[in-house]
Amino acid sequence: MTEPELVVHFTEQDAARELRADVRAGLTDRPKWLPPKWLYDARGSELFERITALPEYYQTRAEHGILSRHAVDVAELTGAGTLVELGSGSSEKTRLLLDALRKTATLRRFVPLDVSESALRQAITAIAVDYPELPVRGIVGDFTTELAAVPAGSGRLVAFLGGTIGNFPPAERARFLVAVRAALRPGEWLLLGTDLVKDPDRLVRAYDDAQGVTAEFDRNVLRVLNRELRAGFDPDAFAHVARWDAEQEWIEMRLRASRAMRVPIEELGLTVELAAGEEIRTEVSAKFRRTRVEGELADAGFELTRWWLDDAGDFALSLATAV
Template sequence: MEPILTLDRVTVRSYLEAEAASSLAEDVLDGLTRPFKELPPKHFYDAAGADLFDRICDQPEYYPTRAERTILQLQSGEIARLTGAAELVELGSGTAAKTRVLLDALRDAGTLRRYVPFDVTENMVREVATSIASEYDDVEVHGIVGDFERHLEHVPDPVDGEPRIVAFLGGTIGNFTPGSRRGFLRGMGSLLGDDDHLLLGTDLVKDPAVLEAAYDDAAGVTAAFNRNVLRVVNRELDADFDPEAFDHVAFFDREHEWIEMRLRAQRRMLVPIRGLGMEVAFEAREEVRTEISAKFTPERLAADLAAAGLDLVAVLTDPEERFALSLSRPAGPERPPGRFHR
């Protein structure tokens, strides 16, 4: 694969091309022909969706980003000490705003040699790759434009076999159902050598009112973000959804301990999706599930990591214990159990 950007210390490669449109078409065809309609949350993140998510992170109700940043600010030095990492691979890197705290700690420890941002949005990967290279002298940047569910094999081998961190932050692991979640954890584990670590962000179970407010902010930004997936389908598949004809719904499922986001049709409608040669019928108040966001207990986190062949090293939480960053590594004999830090 020829790089799409090559500069001093910067390489960016894309593995999407026509595959992104193909993935959307497959997901829409599969999800909207089910008895209970679904669309996967990865299609939220076109340019408009990414901007809306940035605005969500600034809403007073949305605590996860602030809590995770607090952990990084308090514990990045400890993460650098525990891992000795020369490389940071970040899946779903986005703007890498929080990541710079960890990159600073690795640089200050004298170990940082390469950063690998991996994201589905090409412009974002280009911008992040060039800005990190300019901010961190002598650090190489290898950007990957791709779908982390499909393209993990394109993550490069570690620099000279030195230790690395594979980071999956923001609680995005909660978007997977339990079986898929453990499968994806195994996929990330396949990127790790014996001296490497997985740094995983997980939102914690808490008061349902706090959780539901985080996904249904008073300013309506999350509602706009949710409806934007219909605009993506309209644009990419020549559909005729009226996003304003769908209500935003968010609630905490106490049985599964996850948040669900849905779009609820306000009336009966028949929506053509010309790119697929089909029409989709909706009854009044019929819902499309667009996201789950699982919340974790310590026991669930440890069990999921163990099922993926990973040993828990440490769990770091913010002072209010709203969010957690865990460090784990490939399972091995006679390793001590993980420990919790605040």
């Protein structure tokens, strides 16, 4: 077995500094907000895995279905020598791509990039066991800023799956796509998963499930702040809200204070005041149409070459080439 390599560009100290900066900026702003990445500590990641199996949450199943049918097409069209995955490196969807690329005998290296060192270490160990002949180089880093750390090589394919691109507001999304393009050479590839615009009631149910798992996931960010910053939030005093914004065409997740409160955040020397009914936005999840995806890719320097849908037309997988 080839021993996997782990390169750390984003340390626990970096994460702590970033958390402090984000919380100070977001909770002193009007309206208040927190970045969605802080939902995902170990408990948050566990809850999200439960969400992906809920009947209301179709995205993971839809994307898996597309990849089951078209991973070989991706491999044959790209002839990729290096697969770069932004996010988890051990999911079943990743393995569909690895298996397809192994069949075409082009794959020479797998490079997963993730902000969590512990999650990435576990992922690359599992991949190394199941693909013993494949060199694996994990990079611990924020994929919005560390794309330059991706090693150069011929025929790289960057996979950004799960609809995570929708968590970026438009300006951030544009900067991210430009950064991906800057990291690639002409003729290299981006495989992008996007959730599509559909019935708003169905979208809201996907982010506010009947079992309350998503609500618990949303409130988990307050537990992260309590633990990491010695904050004094009572998570049970906040209601989870999922709302469709028809103008922006995105779902917003918010935490609504059930009463007026003053919350100390000791590590920041800050007290946050919330009125009864005041909300903290914790996530946006943009939904897309083909014209929007194609236009944003073109603005960043990509050409859309394939557009694949699941059977229900809920989700799209786009294969684009850097021009």
